[in-house]
Amino acid sequence: MGSNKEKIRFELNKEFRFEAAHRLYKNYSGKCSNNHGHSWHVIVNIEGMELDESDILIDFNDLKPLKKWINEFLDHTTILWENDPMVEYIKESNQRLFITKKSPSSEHLAEVILAKAMELFNNDRIKVKYIEVKESCTSGAKVYPIS
Numbered sequence: 001m002g003s004n005k006e007k008i009r010f011e012l013n014k015e016f017r018f019e020a021a022h023r024l025y026k027n028y029s030g031k032c033s034n035n036h037g038h039s040w041h042v043i044v045n046i047e048g049m050e051l052d053e054s055d056i057l058i059d060f061n062d063l064k065p066l067k068k069w070i071n072e073f074l075d076h077t078t079i080l081w082e083n084d085p086m087v088e089y090i091k092e093s094n095q096r097l098f099i100t101k102k103s104p105s106s107e108h109l110a111e112v113i114l115a116k117a118m119e120l121f122n123n124d125r126i127k128v129k130y131i132e133v134k135e136s137c138t139s140g141a142k143v144y145p146i147s
């Protein structure tokens with residue numbers, strides 16, 4: 001017991017979904033430069049070496065604050081780069097808007113959600129390993145913190 005025990009690492013996933021429009025306007029001229037919508041999937045992956053007193057990494061219910069943040073800030077919005085001229089139109093139309101510092105690609109949305117997830121969930125025992133953002137069943141991006 002103890003000294004020859006293999007070290008193991010645990011991971012768990014939780015998936016959330018939201019609906020939103022976006023377009024790639026910054027230095028981009030493909031068809032995704034047109035405003036269009038996705039049913040986005042967000043996968044948060046949590047890792048840790050030790051389970052808690054209940055022998056779990058984290059209660060799936062305790063990941064709900066991220067879902068709440070997504071619902072409040074991203075769901076049924078138009079997601080636009082801060083310098084996109086469409087920002088003014090969406091504001092004037094009193095439509096829900098989420099403004100990003102970089103182009104609102106899957107990569108950057110994963111980066112934005114990662115920052116929030118780390119703020120919500122990282123502690124001495126567990127860490128957010130990655131966030132995956134999928135804009136369709138076949139296309140997505142993952143972002144990992146580098147420590």
Ligand SMILES: [Zn+2]
Binds near residue numbers: 022032036135
């Ligand atoms: Zn898209």
